[in-house]
Amino acid sequence: MDLSHIRNFSIIAHIDHGKSTLADRILELTNAVSERDMRAQVLDSMDLERERGITIKAQAVRVFWKEHELNLIDTPGHVDFTYEVSRSLQACEGALLVVDAAQGTEAQTLANTYLAIENDLEIVPIVNKIDLPQANPDGAATELAELIGDDPDRVLRISAKTGYGVEALLDAAIERIPPPSGDPSAPGRALIFDSSYDQYRGVVAFVRVVDGVFETGEPVKAMATGTRFDAEELGYMAPARTPTTRLGAGEVGYVITGLKDVSRLRVGDTITQQRQPAAEPLPGYKDVKPMVFAGLFPTDSDDYPELRDALEKLKLNDGALFYEPETSQALGFGFRCGFLGLLHMEIVRERLEREFDLDLLVTAPNVAYRVKPAYADWIEVHNPAEMPRELELVEEPYVKASIIVPKEYVGQIMELCNERRGRYDHLEYLSPERVHLTYELPLGEIVLDFYDQLKSRTRGYASFDYDLAGFRDGSLVRVDVLVGGEQVDALSLIVHRDFAYDRGRALVEKLKEEIPRQMFDVAIQAAIGSRVIARETVKAKRKDVLAKCYGGDITRKRKLIEKQKAGKKRMKQVGGVEVPQEAFLAVLNLNESRR
Amino acid sequence: MKPADSHPRGARHLYVHLPFCAHRCGYCDFVTLVGRDGQHGVYVDALLAELELERAELAPTVETVYLGGGTPTLTRPDALARLLRTLPTAGEVTVEANPETVTPELARLLRGSGVTRISLGAQSFRPHLLEVLERRARPEDVRRAFYHLRDAGFDNVSLDLIYGIPGQSAADLERDLADVLALGPEHVSAYELEAKPGTRFTHAHGAELARQAEAMETYYESVVETLTAAGYRWYETANFCRASESAGGRDLRARHNLGYWLGRDYLGIGVGAVSTIGDTRRRNTPRLSLYLRELGRGGAPPRELEVVKPATRRIERVMLGLRLDEPIPVAGLEDALDPAGLVRVESLGLIRRARTRAGQTLALTARGRLLGDGVTAELLA
Numbered sequence: 001m002d003l004s005h006i007r008n009f010s011i012i013a014h015i016d017h018g019k020s021t022l023a024d025r026i027l028e029l030t031n032a033v034s035e036r037d038m039r040a041q042v043l044d045s046m047d048l049e050r051e052r053g054i055t056i057k058a059q060a061v062r063v064f065w066k067e068h069e070l071n072l073i074d075t076p077g078h079v080d081f082t083y084e085v086s087r088s089l090q091a092c093e094g095a096l097l098v099v100d101a102a103q104g105t106e107a108q109t110l111a112n113t114y115l116a117i118e119n120d121l122e123i124v125p126i127v128n129k130i131d132l133p134q135a136n137p138d139g140a141a142t143e144l145a146e147l148i149g150d151d152p153d154r155v156l157r158i159s160a161k162t163g164y165g166v167e168a169l170l171d172a173a174i175e176r177i178p179p180p181s182g183d184p185s186a187p188g189r190a191l192i193f194d195s196s197y198d199q200y201r202g203v204v205a206f207v208r209v210v211d212g213v214f215e216t217g218e219p220v221k222a223m224a225t226g227t228r229f230d231a232e233e234l235g236y237m238a239p240a241r242t243p244t245t246r247l248g249a250g251e252v253g254y255v256i257t258g259l260k261d262v263s264r265l266r267v268g269d270t271i272t273q274q275r276q277p278a279a280e281p282l283p284g285y286k287d288v289k290p291m292v293f294a295g296l297f298p299t300d301s302d303d304y305p306e307l308r309d310a311l312e313k314l315k316l317n318d319g320a321l322f323y324e325p326e327t328s329q330a331l332g333f334g335f336r337c338g339f340l341g342l343l344h345m346e347i348v349r350e351r352l353e354r355e356f357d358l359d360l361l362v363t364a365p366n367v368a369y370r371v372k373p374a375y376a377d378w379i380e381v382h383n384p385a386e387m388p389r390e391l392e393l394v395e396e397p398y399v400k401a402s403i404i405v406p407k408e409y410v411g412q413i414m415e416l417c418n419e420r421r422g423r424y425d426h427l428e429y430l431s432p433e434r435v436h437l438t439y440e441l442p443l444g445e446i447v448l449d450f451y452d453q454l455k456s457r458t459r460g461y462a463s464f465d466y467d468l469a470g471f472r473d474g475s476l477v478r479v480d481v482l483v484g485g486e487q488v489d490a491l492s493l494i495v496h497r498d499f500a501y502d503r504g505r506a507l508v509e510k511l512k513e514e515i516p517r518q519m520f521d522v523a524i525q526a527a528i529g530s531r532v533i534a535r536e537t538v539k540a541k542r543k544d545v546l547a548k549c550y551g552g553d554i555t556r557k558r559k560l561i562e563k564q565k566a567g568k569k570r571m572k573q574v575g576g577v578e579v580p581q582e583a584f585l586a587v588l589n590l591n592e593s594r595r
Numbered sequence: 596m597k598p599a600d601s602h603p604r605g606a607r608h609l610y611v612h613l614p615f616c617a618h619r620c621g622y623c624d625f626v627t628l629v630g631r632d633g634q635h636g637v638y639v640d641a642l643l644a645e646l647e648l649e650r651a652e653l654a655p656t657v658e659t660v661y662l663g664g665g666t667p668t669l670t671r672p673d674a675l676a677r678l679l680r681t682l683p684t685a686g687e688v689t690v691e692a693n694p695e696t697v698t699p700e701l702a703r704l705l706r707g708s709g710v711t712r713i714s715l716g717a718q719s720f721r722p723h724l725l726e727v728l729e730r731r732a733r734p735e736d737v738r739r740a741f742y743h744l745r746d747a748g749f750d751n752v753s754l755d756l757i758y759g760i761p762g763q764s765a766a767d768l769e770r771d772l773a774d775v776l777a778l779g780p781e782h783v784s785a786y787e788l789e790a791k792p793g794t795r796f797t798h799a800h801g802a803e804l805a806r807q808a809e810a811m812e813t814y815y816e817s818v819v820e821t822l823t824a825a826g827y828r829w830y831e832t833a834n835f836c837r838a839s840e841s842a843g844g845r846d847l848r849a850r851h852n853l854g855y856w857l858g859r860d861y862l863g864i865g866v867g868a869v870s871t872i873g874d875t876r877r878r879n880t881p882r883l884s885l886y887l888r889e890l891g892r893g894g895a896p897p898r899e900l901e902v903v904k905p906a907t908r909r910i911e912r913v914m915l916g917l918r919l920d921e922p923i924p925v926a927g928l929e930d931a932l933d934p935a936g937l938v939r940v941e942s943l944g945l946i947r948r949a950r951t952r953a954g955q956t957l958a959l960t961a962r963g964r965l966l967g968d969g970v971t972a973e974l975l976a
Contacts, residue, residue, distance in 0.1 A: 519966050519973075520943050542812040544969040547786040547833040549918060550663075551610055551855050552625075552869040555876060555901060558911055564972040576939065 003250040004179045008208065009124075010073040010088055012113060013098035014106040014463070018128040022098060022160035023061070023072060027239065029166055030063035030070070059194065060091075060206050060252045062236040065170045071236075071252035073193065073208075075112065082467055083288045083340075086115050087193040087268045090284055091208030091252060094122040094177030096169070097144065101127045101135035101157075104143050105430060107404045107463035113147065122177045123148050124156065126169060131159040143431050180210075180250030187278040188212030190247070190255075190271040192222070195262060197316040201232070203259040206252075207271060210282060213248040214255070219274040223281040227264040228274060232256045262319045290322045290338025291397055291468065292345055292447055293382040295363035295490065296352070297334030299581065303358060304333045310356035311335060314348060321348060326383070330490040330574055331361060331584060336383055338368075342447060361581055363490055367444045370395040370471050384492040387478045389529055394494075396474040397443040399466035400425070407435045409458040416453055420445035421496060440469060444494070479504050479533070481511070482525040486575025490584050505534040512536040514583035519544070522577050605654040606872055608854040609683065611642060612865030613667040614883065617695075620729045621796035622757075622788060626867030626881045627665050634883070635674040641890040643681050645864045645879075648895055652862050652872055657683040659851035668696040672704055679708035687711055687850045689753075694732035697740035702747035712751040712849075713744050714784070720774040721767050724760045727800070728788075734774070741778050751847065753782035758814045760788055761800040761807065768814055772821045781847045783827060783835045785818045815965060831856060832918040832967055856919055858912040866896075874908070876901040906930070914971050918964075922949060922956035936974040945970045 013019035060073045075088040089095065095116040099105055105113075116123055125144045130137045141155040156172060158165030190207040198204050214220065214231055221228040233256040235243040247253045259265055267288075270281035298307050311323050322338030339345040345365060352358050369381045373388040381387050387394075401422070405413055407429070414424070414437075422439040430436050441450075446466065454462045477500050481491035491511075495503050504526030511524045515538050522538040549557050571578035615635065616627045660682055667675070667690050682688075689712040690705055697715070705713065719725050720734040732740075737754075744752050754775055758768050775783055790797040790804055797804075819829055827835040828848075836847035854861055863870045867881040880886055880897040889896045903911070909931040916923035925932070937957075940946045945963030949956045963970050 519940070519945060519969050541966060541969065543815045544966040545787075545815070545832055545964075546789060546968060548789065549832070549855070549915065550852060551861055551863055551871070552867070552878070554855065554869075554871070554911055554915070558907070558914060561914055561968060561972050561975065564968060565975060568972060 003182065003184075005067060006069045006071070006180055006250045007094065007174055007177045008071045008073065008092045008180055008250070008252055009094040009096060009121075009173060009177055010075045010092050011096045011098055012075065012109060012116060013128075014100070014103070014109045017098055017100040017103065017106075017109070018160045019074075019098055022096070022126075022128065022158075022166070023074065025160050025163050025166045026063060026070075026072060026170065027061065029163070029170070030065050059196075059239075060237055060254075061239045062242075062252065063238070066174065068174050069251075070170070070173065073252065082111070082115070083286060084194065084267055085112055086119070086284070087191065089116050089119045089121060090282075091191055091193040092119075092121055093180055094124060094173065096124045096126055096173065097148070098126045098128050098160075099140050099144055101129045101137045101140045102132055104136075104140050104434065105147060105404065107402050107436075107465040110147070110404065110436065111402055111465040111467065117148070123150070124169070124172055124176055125150055125154065126156045126158055128158055128160050130157045131162055131164065139431070143434075147430070182209070182249035183211045184213060184249040186211040186249075187276050188214050188220075188271070188273045189278045189282055190214060191282050192265060192267055192269050192271060194267060195265055195319065197262050198256070201256050201258065203257045203262050203265050205255045205257060205265055205271070207247070207255055208252050209247050209249050211249050211278065212273070213246055214271075214273070215246045216243075220255075220271050221274050221277070222265055222269045222271055223278070224269040224285050224287075225264055225266055227259065229257045229259055232258050262316050266319060288320055288340065289368070290320065290340060291368055291443060292339045292341055292365050293336060293368060294339075294345060294365040295326050295328060295331065295334055295383070296323075296337050296349070297328065297331040297361045297363075299359040299361050301332045306356065307335065307352070307358055307360070310352050310358060311337070313356075314351060318348070320344065328385075328490045330488050330579070331363075331581075334361075338382065339365075342451070361584065363584065364493065365447045366494060367397050367442075367447060369474075369476070369494065384478060384494045385489040387492070387494055389478065394474050394476045395471040396476060398440055398469045398472050399443050399446065400469045401439045401441050401446070401464065401466040403437045403439070403454070403462055403464050404430065405435055405437070405458050405462040406433055409461060410435050410437065412457040413437055413454070413462060416450075416457055417441060420450060441466070442472075442474065442496075443468070444474075477528050479507075480527050481507060482523070482527060482575075483511070483515070483579060484522050484575035484577040486577075488574050488579070500528060501533050504528075508534045508536045511583055512538055515577065515579055517541045518577060605652055606860040606862040606870070607654045607656065607658040608851055608859060608861040609653065609657055609660045609685070610851075610861060610863040610865075610868055610870075611660065611662045611678070611682065612665065612863065612868040613638075613662055613670050614665040614866050615669050616664065616666045617669055617693075618729065618731060621794065621799065622728060622790065624791055624794065625663075625665065628866075628883055631883070632671065634887070635671040637887055637891075638883070639670070639674040639678045641887050642678060642864055644890045644893070645896065646682070648890075649862055649864065649870075652870070653683065657685045659687040659854060660685045660689070661851040662688075662690040664691055666691070666693045666696060668692040668701060668705075672701065676704055676708055679705075679710065684709060689714055689849070689851055691716065692740065692744075694736040694740035697743050699743045699746065702743045702749070706747040706749060710749075712753065712782075713749050714753040714755060714782075714849075715740060715744070715780075716755045717775070718755060718757045719760065719763075719767075720771050721763075724763055724767065724771075727761055728757065738778065741780070751781045753784060753849065754778065754780045756783060756785045756818075757788050758785060758818060759804075759807075759811045761803040763807075763811070763814075765810070765814070765817070768817060769821070772818065776821075776825050781837050781842065781845075782849060783822060784833055785822070785835065786833050787815060819961075819965075828920070829964075830920045832964060853919075856915045858908065858915055871903065874903050874905065876903050910975060913975060917957070917959050917967060917971055920958070922947075922951075922958035924953060925955040925957055926953070931976055932974055933976040936976075940970050940973050946974065 011019045063070050073088050075085045127137045127140045137157050141152045145152040189211045190209045192205045194206040196204050216234045218231050220231050233243050234247045236253040268285040272278040315321050320340050323335045326334050326336040371381050372378050372393040374390040417439045422441040425438040428436050475497045476494050477497050479493050481488050508524045508526050521540045524536045525532045526534040571580050614626050614628045619627050688710045690710050691714045693716050717737045822835045823829050826841045828838040830848050860872045866886045869878045877898040877900050886896045909928050913931050947958050
């Protein structure tokens with residue numbers, strides 16, 4: 001098809017603002033899917049996504065409308081996947097910006113809209129759910145128009161649920177979104193904006209061809225990673241895989257690579273022909289690095305091989321997931337895993353527990369630190385227990401946080417951001433009622449419970465998004481926990497010097513509640529280096545006997561003691577002290593006690 | 596191979612269970628039956644039938660007989676007398692008695708029937724605590740019963756005391772101990788109240804007990820300190836007897852119960868009674884009707900069987916032996932012990948190892964005895 005009849009676009013919407021429903025309606029209207037076959041919300045293929053109402057992996061569907069080929073590119077809807085969103089947007093010329101008529105713009109939408117504007121996309125503003133009784137289409141339209149600098153009259157009003165306005169929307173997409181440009185005769189360049197793993201055929205890359213033409217069977221390579229492979233099959237999603245013999249400039253489709261390792265083909269990379277490679281890759285490739293780390297340990301140490309296999313399998317579908325074996329003296333064998341962010345971590349954890357039926361112990365998350373040890377070169381540290389004690393400099397990752405709240409909560413948000421070492425950046429009114437605040441915050445202050453606090457202090461009204469803003473100097477210290485005089489590796493944490501005392505105190509208090517009384521006094525200490533900053537004692541038991549024991553009691557008594565013995569075995573021994581596994585999660589719940 | 600202490604020629608200890616009670620106390624978890632006065636005679640018939648069936652399990656000479664309950668002294672006197680007459684004679688014959696049942700006649704009957712020792716269920720001398728325990732006796736009943744026993748010639752009386760009762764203050768306990776000492780019994784059993792999950796008592800008092808748990812943590816120590824200071828020997832976790840030097844050289848430990856604690860074989864007859872003979876432990880049905888029916892037909896009562904392998908018996912030997920104040924010999928028990936655990940509890944000063952001519956021995960220290968269950972769990976392999 002010639003370029004002038006192709007339109008490539010994505011849908012930008014906040015969770016629950018109707019992106020998936022709109023996609024479904026478009027598929028129906030264009031007869032890509034018969035109503036009978038319609039599984040609600042076709043684009044979100046994983047159960048987990050469906051349940052959480054988020055799209056984790058983008059996909060692209062091709063439909064036809066009035067002699068035009070429309071490629072609808074789905075975008076992940078969450079903060080942790082900003083980079084993937086930006087690559088999806090790079091594959092488009094336009095974006096449908098969908099906002100709920102009752103709720104208005106949210107922070108994520110805002111972030112993705114800015115990304116779309118940066119990518120020079122034509123934005124088609126849409127107010128959805130106008131059929132809802134509490135809808136305020138005019139208000140939402142005004143806010144939208146202001147946001148993108150458009151005329152409120154050009155804002156489309158639809159109900160994705162009933163289908164009202166969707167035909168007009170498709171017409172508007174063809175009319176307003178420019179066709180792709182590109183040079184069909186130049187050496188081939190295709191942008192990988194997503195990938196998935198097919199257990200029979202290997203890695204499947206979703207691509208937008210920018211220049212040239214790719215043909216089935218051709219030897220190709222990924223320019224940034226240098227990975228070489230044959231384009232075993234080319235095709236497009238309609239929405240099932242539909243093979244074609246070629247994919248030309250301007251088109252969106254998939255490439256079956258036969259590669260067995262998803263990490264060899266990275267989102268943002270450029271595919272070109274081996275025979276006549278392009279001189280330059282497409283711009284914008286970044287090697288996304290995990291920023292949030294946590295230890296994952298099987299609750300039952302016998303499950304370690306299962307956990308390893310499960311991570312291996314997950315990794316096939318998730319190039320951003322990082323893991324390496326970790327041994328904790330307290331928790332045994334497990335893995336230190338790296339995630340793009342908190343949601344990514346949650347998703348991985350849930351998939352491990354649900355799809356692989358594993359019982360996991362997840363340590364408190366921490367961020368990546370850049371550390372200059374004394375007399376050594378810079379290193380990156382992913383685990384507080386590995387932080388060198390003698391160091392010259394530490395840097396921690398910062399984010400630029402974008403928060404949208406009703407104006408009455410501005411005070412609470414500022415207070416929260418200040419508590420979390422935030423640096424105020426900017427405040428603007430999106431409407432007379434709603435305020436957009438930006439702050440720079442250390443990522444380490446966000447990973448524990450920032451989001452929960454944000455929601456609870458604004459009765460759920462605040463929306464939040466962030467983007468990494470690089471590493472900055474941090475006045476950070478490592479706080480160690482000693483139980484019975486012995487350091488517990490899994491409980492070390494890295495905190496800002498100003499918070500070290502409070503956090504150390506809160507931690508030992510929490511541990512005092514979690515560690516059962518033993519046959520001797522147990523000292524629990526928090527220390528920076530050799531300086532103890534907080535101390536509690538779990539007093540020794542005064543008695544531990546069931547008094548009566550006669551002929552009829554012996555079996556019961558023996559079983560009780562055997563149970564007591566088994567209970568001891570389940571606990572982790574630290575410096576001769578029996579510490580229940582729950583205690584290791586104490587750090588996670590610290591924030592409850594923080595206020 | 597027979598365990599060290601199981602006698603090759605049968606059990607030397609006989610337990611007889613008499614389940615009848617006037618009222619079931621809320622905290623009690625023994626097999627008891629309320630009412631059924633009409634069945635006392637048939638029950639004794641059944642007991643004697645079971646004894647006949649099991650005669651081969653008993654050694655030619657029985658050392659101890661113990662009548663427990665229930666309330667053995669509630670059994671109709673004629674039936675009780677017939678039972679005592681027919682049971683094998685033994686050096687120690689103990690009967691459990693509830694204070695309100697002890698009349699001068701009953702005391703004389705027991706004494707005249709060869710009973711040598713009485714275990715009197717006093718539990719407390721505080722009226723409000725007796726009420727919580729649902730005991731029928733008043734403090735004056737306890738004293739009166741004690742005097743009747745003395746008058747009948749009993750020179751070996753044990754008092755049962757319960758502590759850790761909901762609402763019991765430290766002062767209450769102190770007064771109970773003083774009241775016990777004032778009577779000067781040869782033997783005292785002091786039990787912490789055990790509120791078992793699911794019982795009526797726990798339902799009623801569980802929350803209160805949980806609230807008091809911390810305050811009551813020192814009660815056990817108080818009991819031990821007070822009784823030992825008064826010249827009693829703390830010879831078992833919950834049992835005290837007048838030291839022999841203050842008792843004319845008599846060893847006043849409960850010999851029957853020592854049999855359990857030393858891991859000896861014992862035969863138990865009656866509903867719910869437990870026997871351990873060789874590698875078999877068995878529990879008779881707790882249901883009176885089944886018990887009576889089967890023995891009435893000349894058969895054995897339905898029983899739950901448990902195989903107690905030599906390794907298990909060694910574990911029990913350690914578990915029970917450490918309850919006593921006399922050291923247990925390690926020889927033969929090595930594989931029941933965890934050497935690392937042993938070193939740990941020894942370094943905490945909870946156990947004492949000694950080397951004697953007969954080999955190595957183990958005994959808990961005073962503090963180790965207060966923590967006996969935890970220490971045992973620690974040093975068992």
